[in-house]
Amino acid sequence: MTLDRAVLMFAGFVVLLGIALSLTVHPWWIALSAFAGLNMIQAAFTGFCPAAMVFKALGVQPGTAFK
Known part of the structure; x- marks a missing residue:
């Protein structure tokens, strides 16, 4: 399993x-779901x-997304 998939x-899992x-x-x-969603949006913009x-x-x- 790569870092991206993990x-x-x-x-x-956190959202569910x-x-x-x-x-x-x-x-x-x-x-908790809102925090996870905001963290995903933040990571998309900042890496x-x-x-x-x-x-x-x-x-x-x-993986390729998070180095």
């Missing part, structure tokens, strides 16, 4: 987790992604 998978928690626990959990840095430190092979 970041996309993690972002998707936020939706599930907002439906089952408390509506304010939707903020800086904290999740990519963590996965890179864990030894995930680099």
Whole structure:
């Protein structure tokens, strides 16, 4: 698995987790999904992604988007 795919998978997981928690626990959990979405938009413009840095430190092979 490349770094790009790991970041996309993690972002998707966080979005789905936020939706599930907002439906089952408390509506304010939707903020988790909003945070993930804003972080993805920010990363698209700046190329800086904290999740990519963590996965890179864990030894995930680099892809083409996050170097």
